[in-house]
């Protein structure tokens with residue numbers, strides 16, 4: 110996937126920008142429908158409690174007025190009945206508010222954790238390639254969305270609570286308007302705190318997105334100092350204090366900016382409330398004055414005092430729900446952006462052709478170039494080579510010469526910026542990525558440490574055969590890892606990872622586990638070994654290479670697979686059918702060992718230097 114291929118993601122809004130109102134409404138609706146489908150009981154109960162909370166406002170005020178007027182008229186039964194109604198409505202109004210909160214929080218929590226969280230992870234996992242994992246705009250949003258799926262699920266409920274709050278406020282003002290139309294002026298004044306709060310929240314949101322990168326950096330620095338994988342180096346280099354100081358400075362900067370935005374939001378809120386409080390005070394004075402002059406009933410006065418008191422609560426409800434609705438854009442924007450990104454990536458993913466069952470001709474690269482996003486220098490430029498079916502191809506070259514980039518392009522982790530890759534004459538770009546991956550195997554130099562049982566850490570190389578003991582054992586043998594398994598307390602069933610109560614493997618043992626994992630697929634067309642022995646001693650290295658050369662020959666004969674071995678150690682790849690020598694992202698020389706030695710160029714020079722260093726013969 111190229112960065113161009115996903116530029117449509119910007120359609121969801123730039124960093125901190127609000128998504129369009131129509132898209133937001135559509136997402137709210139979608140989430141509500143999802144909530145009703147996944148949690149029908151909870152959703153129905155939440156909606157019923159919300160509707161009830163509107164009705165009890167009118168019921169409280171009207172029954173109190175009726176009780177007072179009936180008392181003054183001397184109609185005792187009516188007064189008692191109205192008083193009972195008022196009491197019940199009042200009690201309900203208090204408990205319904207709490208009930209709405211509890212029900213919606215439970216609904217959101219469950220929908221967020223059980224439905225949305227896995228969905229987001231599936232969307233991310235389904236993305237082709239690695240490029241997105243190296244884009245800070247993508248990572249910023251993933252960080253926000255992953256930690257806030259319950260908040261995302263809460264977004265439509267915040268909107269529903271805003272609507273219910275506005276209805277409660279409307280009912281309240283209608284009752285007041287019936288007493289005196291001047292009291293309706295409270296309505297525009299009620300908008301002041303809502304608007305001010307909205308403005309403040311927008312500033313908070315923008316600051317959060319702006320500081321997300323700095324936040325991640327300080328989190329990374331903290332992790333460096335405390336995680337076992339890096340703690341060794343941190344302790345040896347004595348860099349803990351420096352790292353923690355830098356983390357503290359980063360954290361301080363984030364907190365200062367976020368606290369500043371929160372303070373400004375609070376100031377906006379206070380200003381809005383002051384405007385409303387002035388209007389509210391004037392309204393109460395007006396009604397008291399009119400009642401004292403006999404221009405209304407005592408019931409009107411009670412109704413006004415009671416209902417006016419709930420104006421504050423209703424307004425508070427609207428403000429809180431509006432603020433929560435506005436704040437939900439914090440999570441709605443990144444969620445929609447990620448969905449757009451995934452959709453654009455899927456649309457740009459191109460073809461769905463099946464890979465060939467057996468490779469007959471091979472893989473041909475013509476003029477292939479690739480530059481990592483954000484870097485000016487091409488990692489691979491104008492690269493052309495034919496990797497014949499059934500061959501072992503070695504890729505050698507100094508650090509940073511583009512070896513790993515080449516194998517990542519073959520594995521379809523990135524798409525070339527220029528040139529073509531053909532698999533038996535069919536463009537790799539047009540081959541379905543998942544299907545191609547299902548016919549590729551790879552062990553990378555930065556191999557994963559899967560802390561599962563040893564059997565699973567190997568079996569995950571071919572999920573379909575995860576439970577197939579014979580396949581797992583064969584893969585273990587291919588990676589010369591039987592000795593490791595024999596030394597484990599529960600053999601293949603040993604749990605790995607000390608932090609999970611299991612056994613910790615050495616670097617070389619982890620690498621062999623990764624090699625075994627890469628040997629799980631039975632019939633790959635592409636078999637990549639990127640520095641497969643970097644963590645192994647010289648004897649193991651030789652043994653591994655011999656096994657993999659034999660496996661390459663067997664695969665080559667059966668499926669025409671191309672085995673690509675990346676190595677710094679020239680002596681290990683002399684038996685390869687084809688050796689590609691990379692230099693600064695370009696193909697400097699190619700041929701088999703004898704041809705390259707006869708050429709007496711770069712390969713011969715580097716081979717000679719290494720042979721001297723390792724005291725090896727040609």
Ligand SMILES: Nc1ncnc2c1ncn2[C@@H]1O[C@H](COP(=O)(O)OP(=O)(O)OP(=O)(O)O)[C@@H](O)[C@H]1O
Nearest residue numbers: 243481484488506507508509510511512513514515
């Ligand atoms: N994810 C990345 N983002 C940006 N630049 C990268 C990335 N990966 C590699 N590069 C750059 O691309 C160039 C080629 O890197 P590559 O990893 O392909 O080289 P290599 O020959 O495999 O190196 P090594 O022998 O150290 O593994 C280097 O300059 C490297 O800095």
